Amino acid sequence: MIDLENLIKNLSEASGVSAKEKTPKDIVKQELSKMQIEVKEDRVGNLIGFEKQKRNIGKIMIATHIDEIGLMVTNFDENLLRFTTVGGIDKKILLGQEVTVYGSKPLKGVIGSIPPHFQPKEKQKEPFTIDDLFIDVGLSEKELKRTVKVGDFISFSKKCVKLLNNRYSGKSFDNRVGVAALLYTFQEMKHFKHNWDIYGVFTVQEEITGLGASSATYSISPDVGIAIDATFGKQSDFPPDYSVEIDKGPVIAVGPNIHTGLRKYIVKIAKEYEIPFQLEAEPGLTGTDAAEIQVSRLGVPTLLISIPLLYMHTPIETISIADIKRTGRLIAIFLSKLTRELLKGDKYAT
Numbered sequence: 248m249i250d251l252e253n254l255i256k257n258l259s260e261a262s263g264v265s266a267k268e269k270t271p272k273d274i275v276k277q278e279l280s281k282m283q284i285e286v287k288e289d290r291v292g293n294l295i296g297f298e299k300q301k302r303n304i305g306k307i308m309i310a311t312h313i314d315e316i317g318l319m320v321t322n323f324d325e326n327l328l329r330f331t332t333v334g335g336i337d338k339k340i341l342l343g344q345e346v347t348v349y350g351s352k353p354l355k356g357v358i359g360s361i362p363p364h365f366q367p368k369e370k371q372k373e374p375f376t377i378d379d380l381f382i383d384v385g386l387s388e389k390e391l392k393r394t395v396k397v398g399d400f401i402s403f404s405k406k407c408v409k410l411l412n413n414r415y416s417g418k419s420f421d422n423r424v425g426v427a428a429l430l431y432t433f434q435e436m437k438h439f440k441h442n443w444d445i446y447g448v449f450t451v452q453e454e455i456t457g458l459g460a461s462s463a464t465y466s467i468s469p470d471v472g473i474a475i476d477a478t479f480g481k482q483s484d485f486p487p488d489y490s491v492e493i494d495k496g497p498v499i500a501v502g503p504n505i506h507t508g509l510r511k512y513i514v515k516i517a518k519e520y521e522i523p524f525q526l527e528a529e530p531g532l533t534g535t536d537a538a539e540i541q542v543s544r545l546g547v548p549t550l551l552i553s554i555p556l557l558y559m560h561t562p563i564e565t566i567s568i569a570d571i572k573r574t575g576r577l578i579a580i581f582l583s584k585l586t587r588e589l590l591k592g593d594k595y596a597t
């Protein structure tokens with residue numbers, strides 16, 4: 248059985264900035280091995296766990312990205328590092344963060360700036376730009392250049408903390424919460440019979456290129472694709488008509504990126520098995536692995552199931568562990584009930 252609380256803690260604290268995802272992949276490999284699920288790594292770095300059936304009726308690919316947002320070294324400023332962002336980071340949260348710089352060895356560092364006392368008055372009221380910030384790891388200029396090079400990755404250094412009501416806060420829950428949900432799906436599927444070959448793909452570089460999902464989908468050529476990702480949970484100052492909330496169950500996307508027949512069927516399953524769920528309108532491309540999956544080869548019937556979180560793309564993203572369990576159970580039951588008949592005809596019509 249998966250120790251879900253320990254798993255999400257380890258996944259959150261693991262460093263895996265886009266294009267450098269080894270550490271969280273090692274955690275996933277251990278979990279898949281415990282469940283006796285075959286695992287391989289493809290040429291672009293995707294980690295793929297798969298279970299094949301003797302009498303299979305097709306292939307289903309469940310994709311969830313394992314990378315996280317982060318930073319990268321761009322230059323040296325005497326004994327300090329200049330840097331840029333990797334993925335969509337709100338630059339207002341950078342000042343004062345603790346980080347780890349992955350040079351020839353990991354280095355703890357802090358993001359600092361010139362104190363406000365020394366800034367021109369006209370600039371004291373303006374938000375910092377990334378050019379105002381630097382990273383200090385405590386080394387001399389000579390030692391720094393010997394240990395770090397331009398292009399080295401930097402991750403936030405943040406412990407995962409347990410809050411009340413089974414909520415957890417930490418970095419990289421976008422999308423390690425999806426990683427945990429896919430592992431939980433594999434566990435839940437052992438309770439159900441089905442005839443699909445299942446490919447669980449932990450994709451790389453979703454935050455920057457979409458490489459992992461596009462290459463895996465082309466290679467596997469699945470009959471059905473399901474993307475698991477994080478989405479925004481409603482919080483203070485959100486628009487009043489925004490309805491997705493944390494701890495209210497998985498979020499099923501509705502829109503042109505999504506196969507209408509499959510979406511209607513998974514909603515039916517959620518209602519039948521009394522699994523709380525929410526709907527989210529996505530009028531265009533979803534900005535997730537679902538976008539790459541859908542347009543591969545001749546097109547793939549695609550679903551997007553998201554887990555709501557608070558404070559997206561910060562080191563204090565907050566999730567409910569109940570939403571992970573509900574997501575895994577919903578997908579497992581859906582796959583046990585899915586037939587090829589649902590894939591026939593024009594299922595993209597509303």
